[in-house]
Amino acid sequence: xxxxxxxxxxxxxxxxxxxxxxxxxxxxxxxxxxxxxxxxxxxxxxxxxxxxxxxxxxxxxxxxxxxxxxxxxxxxxxxxxxxxxxxxxxxxxxxxxxxxxxxxxxxxxxxxxxxxxxxxxxxxxxxxxxxxxxxxxxxxxxxxxxxxxxxxxxxxxxxxxxxxxxxxxxxxxxxxxxxxxxxxxxxxxxxxxxxxxxxxxxxxxxxxxxxxxxxxxxxxxxxxxxxxxxxxxxx
Amino acid sequence: xxxxxxxxxxxxxxxxxxxxxxxxxxxxxxxxxxxxxxxxxxxxxxxxxxxxxxxxxxxxxxxxxxxxxxxxxxxxxxxxxxxxxxxxxxxxxxxxxxxxxxxxxxxxxxxxxxxxxxxxxxxxxxxxxxxxxxxxxxxxxxxxxxxxxxxxxxxxxxxxxxxxxxxxxxxxxxxxxxxxxxxxxxxxxxxxxxxxxxxxxxxxxxxxxxxxxxxxxxxxxxxxxxxxxxxxxxxxxxxxxxxxxxxxxxxxxxxxxxxxxxxxxxxxxxxxxxxxxxxxxxxxxxxxxxxxxxxxxxxxxxxxxxxxxxxxxx
Numbered sequence: 046x047x048x049x050x051x052x053x054x055x056x057x058x059x060x061x062x063x064x065x066x067x068x069x070x071x072x073x074x075x076x077x078x079x080x081x082x083x084x085x086x087x088x089x090x091x092x093x094x095x096x097x098x099x100x101x102x103x104x105x106x107x108x109x110x111x112x113x114x115x116x117x118x119x120x121x122x123x124x125x126x127x128x129x130x131x132x133x134x135x136x137x138x139x140x141x142x143x144x145x146x147x148x149x150x151x152x153x154x155x156x157x158x159x160x161x162x163x164x165x166x167x168x169x170x171x172x173x174x175x176x177x178x179x180x181x182x183x184x185x186x187x188x189x190x191x192x193x194x195x196x197x198x199x200x201x202x203x204x205x206x207x208x209x210x211x212x213x214x215x216x217x218x219x220x221x222x223x224x225x226x227x228x229x230x231x232x233x234x235x236x237x238x239x240x241x242x243x244x245x246x247x248x249x250x251x252x253x254x255x256x257x258x259x260x261x262x263x264x265x266x267x268x269x270x271x272x273x274x275x276x277x278x279x280x
Numbered sequence: 281x282x283x284x285x286x287x288x289x290x291x292x293x294x295x296x297x298x299x300x301x302x303x304x305x306x307x308x309x310x311x312x313x314x315x316x317x318x319x320x321x322x323x324x325x326x327x328x329x330x331x332x333x334x335x336x337x338x339x340x341x342x343x344x345x346x347x348x349x350x351x352x353x354x355x356x357x358x359x360x361x362x363x364x365x366x367x368x369x370x371x372x373x374x375x376x377x378x379x380x381x382x383x384x385x386x387x388x389x390x391x392x393x394x395x396x397x398x399x400x401x402x403x404x405x406x407x408x409x410x411x412x413x414x415x416x417x418x419x420x421x422x423x424x425x426x427x428x429x430x431x432x433x434x435x436x437x438x439x440x441x442x443x444x445x446x447x448x449x450x451x452x453x454x455x456x457x458x459x460x461x462x463x464x465x466x467x468x469x470x471x472x473x474x475x476x477x478x479x480x481x482x483x484x485x486x487x488x489x490x491x492x493x494x495x496x497x498x499x500x501x502x503x504x505x506x507x508x509x510x511x512x513x514x515x516x517x518x519x520x521x522x523x524x525x526x527x528x529x530x531x532x533x534x535x536x537x538x539x540x541x542x543x544x545x546x547x548x549x550x551x552x553x554x555x556x557x558x559x560x561x562x563x564x565x566x567x568x569x570x571x572x573x574x575x576x577x578x579x580x581x582x583x584x585x586x587x588x589x590x591x592x593x594x
Contacts, residue, residue, distance in 0.1 A: 116473035
């Protein structure tokens with residue numbers, strides 16, 4: 046297993062946001078994490094990448110305990126993430142944004158910039174390299190966050206709502222890129238309200254409701270699971 | 281063609297830079313007020329070093345005066361009470377500033393207005409502490425005179441060197457990986473952490489650097505004026521002017537604090553001369569207008585209007 050989460054609990058005062066969650070993520074897979082609003086999906090991602098320290102439970106990545114480690118240590122261990130709303134560095138140029146995840150690299154700046162330019166060319170943004178982050182459109186910011194992830198090159202990627210507010214053409218590109226990267230050995234946890242995308246891309250889906258795992262299984266099973274339908278639509 | 285334009289711009293910058301350095305180096309021998317130029321260089325230094333912690337890293341230290349004030353006192357005490365030569369006392373002041381930054385370092389866990397308020401409180405506490413030290417050490421409310429060490433030409437050149445070194449540090453920082461990390465922290469520290477940036481370590485480095493420079497500047501200024509006391513050494517105007525000058529020029533840029541300090545210092549001086557009673561009010565009106573019309577500062581506004589100048593000015 047690449048990632049193992051056992052008995053994970055995260056509380057905010059009296060609210061139990063993640064309640065005794067158990068996860069096992071195999072290498073080179075795409076795992077969908079779905080659930081209604083407030084079900085604890087993003088909180089779970091925040092626990093995995095170290096933004097939140099859970100009250101209980103363990104998180105193992107490559108057989109090493111990572112809960113309690115600082116977010117940058119977890120990132121450097123190989124877990125990258127994106128955010129619901131793209132969190133690019135808005136007062137920095139696009140090239141500087143792409144340098145951010147490789148500041149510890151032993152490669153010289155010139156090579157890193159070349160690599161960044163190559164990635165930008167792939168998404169037709171090379172001419173914007175000297176623009177500031179806040180000069181980009183919403184879609185371009187999503188693309189920049191994605192390219193930044195490519196520069197970071199983590200083994201495991203936590204994708205938080207990558208398809209929200211995204212044009213269908215861009216969405217299709219993201220689908221292809223996720224599948225391509227999975228083929229290259231990357232592992233994904235995909236949080237999304239876009240159920241069609243999650244069903245299409247994921248090998249396994251985990252459903253959260255009120256912080257608890259209420260179902261897990263293959264997409265074709267989850268689609269027709271009564272507990273999932275009830276969680277989304279109510280009785 | 282584009283290359284020629286860029287090279288032409290860089291050439292202009294270099295010519296201006298060399299001319300400015302030659303002029304500033306010759307000031308003590310020219311029929312101009314070297315005190316006026318000394319303080320202009322002092323404010324360029326203060327605004328530029330303030331830029332490291334606020335412009336680059338996003339932490340607003342309202343108590344920034346603490347480092348300057350400590351620098352003035354450490355220099356004065358080590359020279360007058362312990363018999364150290366002035367240059368050594370100034371260097372010790374720099375070390376004391378860095379030490380103080382480490383003592384204040386836990387406050388960096390706070391952000392925004394909370395950090396600003398706590399930092400301001402720390403500076404006020406330091407002021408009270410120094411003002412209440414035994415008179416034979418810190419001079420009490422009368423302060424300490426350094427008239428026997430008064431050598432305005434030497435102190436002028438010390439400030440000249442400090443200013444150049446400060447600008448060089450800011451320039452190196454802006455093109456370094458640490459500089460990129462600091463600006464990531466400024467824009468979104470959680471996203472920076474998620475990218476593997478050690479936020480605590482990077483901001484501590486910036487904080488120590490931003491403390492070192494005003495502490496040394498305080499020591500040199502104490503030597504230049506030859507007298508210090510708690511009220512002037514810990515005056516909030518030191519923090520306020522550092523903020524205003526850096527903001528007016530353009531935070532997070534290399535040239536911004538320089539442009540801001542030169543322009544605002546001259547403006548401040550003109551207002552003092554024409555409105556000796558209402559000077560602070562008139563200056564305040566100017567500042568409000570400037571923030572309203574140039575929220576990114578002069579350099580920030582220019583580079584936004586003409587992004588191709590970013591490589592040269594920012």
